[in-house]
Amino acid sequence: MPELPEVETIARELRSHILYQPITGVVTYTTHLRLPIPPNIKHALIKKSFINIKRRGKYLLLSISDGKTLLVHLGISGQIIILPLSHEKNKHEHIAITFANHKSLCFIDPRKFGTIILITGDPLQHTLLKNLGPEPLSKKFNSTFLRKHIYNRKITIKQLLMDGRFISGIGNIYANEALFLSKINPIKPAYTLTFKECDNLVNAIKATLKRAILKKGTTIKDFRNSFGENGQFQVELKVYGRENKTCLECKKSIIKKIRIAGRGSFYCPKCQQ
């Protein structure tokens, strides 16, 4: 589900829903997601509040008023939805945090690949965050950076884009879309990209992510924003999920779907050579 634009959408909405709201209750229905949910999470949160909400890559960082951080990752199928205090429990609801304003933050995740942990100290130094590559929308991610990191890398450029240690926040949808926009074949070995292609790819990644944030994310199946609503970027997808359909750019070739490192990869054989 959630790549950078979807997580950014959630982060922005949560700020208006729950920032500074006193936490009045915590209920957990599950002991384990990808990692164990901290057994002391109720005690750690109750009577405190979230005083800052940030995003790093695909992670949400909720700063607790006592200095700790609640780190949340949505995995593939995770959702964070704000519901009324008294709502019917969703089948896959794993934790509900309730606030003095009678709102309830519900973490719903059918596949349980998400993560919720507590961090003491600097969250950016935590194991899960410290090795993340730069934010794709930051100045640090530029053509010079990309050129440096493709050196001698024999993996495909698509695999490199999806490696969080190289760059954070890009997943399967936006890797496919950015490569289409920059007219680069996803299977091209990273080291073979020209200077010009690096420029184009950096620009395409930034443009795609900004546009997707503006449209509040992509809903293929599971993604919902904190109001339970769909994103709107899926109607602008050029290649993802469009196998066997006509390319919207050249209007001649047929979008192909191949498998790269186990992930569905979509491209136009004519536009992306």
Next chain:
DNA sequence: CTGTTAACCTGAGTGC
């Protein structure tokens, strides 16, 4: 070190 594969888990879709 680099690169590949399998595993975590549930649900939806397809073909027989």
Next chain:
DNA sequence: TGCACTCAGGTTAACA
């Protein structure tokens, strides 16, 4: 209807 199988917005341990 049922069963077997494949696939899905992510991450990472284990392996060659």
